[in-house]
Amino acid sequence: xxxxxxxxxxxxxxxxxxxxxxxxxxxxxxxxxxxxxxxxxxxxxxxxxxxxxxxxxxxxxxxxxxxxxxxxxxxxxxxxxxxxxxxxxxxxxxxxxxxxxxxxxxxxxxxxxxxxxxxxxxxxxxxxxxxxxxxxxxxxxxxxxxxxxxxxxxxxxxxxxxxxxxxxxxxxxxxxxxxxxxxxxxxxxxxxxxxxxxxxxxxxxxxxxxxxxxxxxxxxxxxxxxxxxxxxxxxxxxxxxxxxxxxxxxxxxxxxxxxxxxxxxxxxxxxxxxxxxxxxxxxxxxxxxxxxxxxxxxxxxxxxxxxxxxxxxxxxxxxxxxxxxxxxxxxxxxxxxxxxxxxxxxxxxxxxxxxxxxxxxxxxxxxx
Amino acid sequence: xxxxxxxxxxxxxxxxxxxxxxxxxxxxxxxxxxxxxxxxxxxxxxxxxxxxxxxxxxxxxxxxxxxxxxxxxxxxxxxxxxxxxxxxxxxxxxxxxxxxxxxxxxxxxxxxxxxxxxxxxxxxxxxxxxxxxxxxxxxxxxxxxxxxxxxxxxxxxxxxxxxxxxxxxxxxxxxxxxxxxxxxxxxxxxxxxxxxxxxxxxxxxxxxxxxxxxxxxxxxxxxxxxxxxxxxxxxxxxxxxxxxxxxxxxxxxxxxxxxxxxxxxxxxxxxxxxxxxxxxxxxxxxxxxxxxxxxxxxxxxxxxxxxxxxxxxxxxxxxxxxxxxxxxxxxxxxxxxxxxxxxxxxxxxxxxxxxxxxxxxxxxxxxx
Numbered sequence: 074x075x076x077x078x079x080x081x082x083x084x085x086x087x088x089x090x091x092x093x094x095x096x097x098x099x100x101x102x103x104x105x106x107x108x109x110x111x112x113x114x115x116x117x118x119x120x121x122x123x124x125x126x127x128x129x130x131x132x133x134x135x136x137x138x139x140x141x142x143x144x145x146x147x148x149x150x151x152x153x154x155x156x157x158x159x160x161x162x163x164x165x166x167x168x169x170x171x172x173x174x175x176x177x178x179x180x181x182x183x184x185x186x187x188x189x190x191x192x193x194x195x196x197x198x199x200x201x202x203x204x205x206x207x208x209x210x211x212x213x214x215x216x217x218x219x220x221x222x223x224x225x226x227x228x229x230x231x232x233x234x235x236x237x238x239x240x241x242x243x244x245x246x247x248x249x250x251x252x253x254x255x256x257x258x259x260x261x262x263x264x265x266x267x268x269x270x271x272x273x274x275x276x277x278x279x280x281x282x283x284x285x286x287x288x289x290x291x292x293x294x295x296x297x298x299x300x301x302x303x304x305x306x307x308x309x310x311x312x313x314x315x316x317x318x319x320x321x322x323x324x325x326x327x328x329x330x331x332x333x334x335x336x337x338x339x340x341x342x343x344x345x346x347x348x349x350x351x352x353x354x355x356x357x358x359x360x361x362x363x364x365x366x367x368x369x370x371x372x373x374x375x376x377x378x379x380x381x382x383x384x385x386x387x388x389x390x391x392x393x394x395x396x397x398x399x400x401x402x403x404x405x406x407x408x409x410x411x412x413x414x415x416x417x418x419x420x421x422x423x424x425x426x427x428x429x430x431x432x433x434x435x436x437x438x439x440x441x
Numbered sequence: 442x443x444x445x446x447x448x449x450x451x452x453x454x455x456x457x458x459x460x461x462x463x464x465x466x467x468x469x470x471x472x473x474x475x476x477x478x479x480x481x482x483x484x485x486x487x488x489x490x491x492x493x494x495x496x497x498x499x500x501x502x503x504x505x506x507x508x509x510x511x512x513x514x515x516x517x518x519x520x521x522x523x524x525x526x527x528x529x530x531x532x533x534x535x536x537x538x539x540x541x542x543x544x545x546x547x548x549x550x551x552x553x554x555x556x557x558x559x560x561x562x563x564x565x566x567x568x569x570x571x572x573x574x575x576x577x578x579x580x581x582x583x584x585x586x587x588x589x590x591x592x593x594x595x596x597x598x599x600x601x602x603x604x605x606x607x608x609x610x611x612x613x614x615x616x617x618x619x620x621x622x623x624x625x626x627x628x629x630x631x632x633x634x635x636x637x638x639x640x641x642x643x644x645x646x647x648x649x650x651x652x653x654x655x656x657x658x659x660x661x662x663x664x665x666x667x668x669x670x671x672x673x674x675x676x677x678x679x680x681x682x683x684x685x686x687x688x689x690x691x692x693x694x695x696x697x698x699x700x701x702x703x704x705x706x707x708x709x710x711x712x713x714x715x716x717x718x719x720x721x722x723x724x725x726x727x728x729x730x731x732x733x734x735x736x737x738x739x740x741x742x743x744x745x746x747x748x749x750x751x752x753x754x755x756x757x758x759x760x761x762x763x764x765x766x767x768x769x770x771x772x773x774x775x776x777x778x779x780x781x782x783x784x785x786x787x788x789x790x791x792x793x794x795x796x797x798x799x800x801x802x803x804x805x806x807x808x809x
Contacts (some may be wrong), residue, residue, distance in 0.1 A: 123450045178597065179596075179600055182801070185593070187718060190630075218589075218593050218596075219589070221586075221592075222588075224592050225553070225586050226545060228493060228546070228586075228620055228624075229546065231547075231618060231619035231620035232546070232547055232618050232619075232620040232621070233618065233619060233622060234618060235615065235618055235619070236613070236614075236615050236616070236617055236618075236622060237615035239619065240615070245604070247602055247603065247604050247605035248599050248603045248604070248605060249603060250599065250601065250603055250620070251599035251603070251604065251607065251623060252596055252599035252600040253600070254604060254619070254622070255550045255596070255599060255619060256596075317641070
């Protein structure tokens, strides 16, 4: 069977079996004009997405919560989350984007002022340039440290969570500092606060995350249950996406510049990076013509799959050409490098144009 | 040796020896027009009060921080802290009065709304009626849950405090909930935030407390040291006051109505309570005439000492009359009951007049 969406970096099926995450494929037929990340199996799993499908179908209000942690430069892998937000925004969802300055402080020792500057100059600017309308009245972007509703909710929720529970989930111990120990509750409140009465709740909500965030989703859903009678919380739904593989073959990471294409990379730098990326090619051209390449382990193919090739048909054709040995890595890389270069040429212009708007986003009052 | 200020309920000397609290008597000569609680030894100890003496003498700015935890009715014992604040206000200090609604929530399960109402209708009304000017521009009364500066400072400070430390100080364990575990940091921030640059700091500050609060003062001073280079904190000074004995001979407590005279008691109720209070009288009048009474264990005498008798001379005379067997408990009780009744007749009028102002105090923006 052909699986043009495969990836070997993480064993996603295992996650589904062991932790009760359900396959997203179950719902794909029920979602109107699904996002390419859904149809291509990049969004592979979910919890309780049925509620969101229902809200979408019946045009009922629902919220999407997706935080950003300002701690470096955004790379092409981060684009995936923005693409999802754009899709949800078009569907009429309320969108909440907490900027995790409190987490940056405890996890990375970045002070609030630096976080704010970084959030504006890098993340917010990129989000806008990628096409998300942060000025939309149903969209709220806020700094955790500036949102009193979230801060107070976190504290209220903290009353029904013990140190032992946090220890079991996050591996805390006696020498863990109290900020580190407390901040997960802030994130829980980020997720649950759109459901407060003052924010127009309760209503279904969904958190699009990577599978590494699932322990956090489980804690949030547990806490939502514990406060059900007080706040009428609906346990938040979640979706899980695969991670794009780094160009070097392991994780794409901001701390390994060669593994990632940064949104701020010059088109030429990006071009070079694509051209030296790890592919699924064979040792010799002869061998590859005979046995075909392996797109499932090709990081260049993944760039197309995740981001650069809008047409599913073309992607499948390329996949088959590669498998059948009809296209060699050199040619393919050249094409993709060109596409990446084009993307960045256009993107850098949009980025310039977004800067002014980005400066104003955090001056807006939090939605609730 | 005559000690007209003695109390046998707590062994205050031991506190001084064991924990490094210094005797307040060391400074009494250096304080201009000292408060009667100072001269009568009710304020018995301090840490670093030299800084405050210096600020008073040189008319330099300093801050006083004294929280209120809205969790019931105020009794006459609580008046002592207000008397100190009035004294400091006259001396020109910046006064900060955090309302511990976050603590009430975690310790007593009182929600923020109830705390706010109780703070206004009971505590703030009484503070004003007792003579504290809460509208003074140098005085800031705020709800912890509403003060973002305090909330953010607490979180920043929490980074240099571990679970093990909190466990050692407060006896926390694995099943302690996270709100309970976190809230001491809010109190630390209450105490330290007047020293932030944005609040006009750094400057000396003093926290008048009962000796039971000393572990908390020590933690705050420790944390101030840890953040010295970042915030230029001056470790806060503190003073320690004795607790007035309950009318039943043990602790005066809001949960034991017969032990306490509430500020909201009717003059007649208070009169009755004084008349049935525990004294230091002997078993028979004959015996008492012969051997004298023991004012040191007399709760009626304490009412005069702490609150009702402004003249030190008269108090000493009464003390000696009692010791010498010249005055019997019946007569003494009658006088004191009358004084208490008069106090409450006047106070209840002031209380009525304070209600309107009390409603407005929390509408003021926190000072920083």
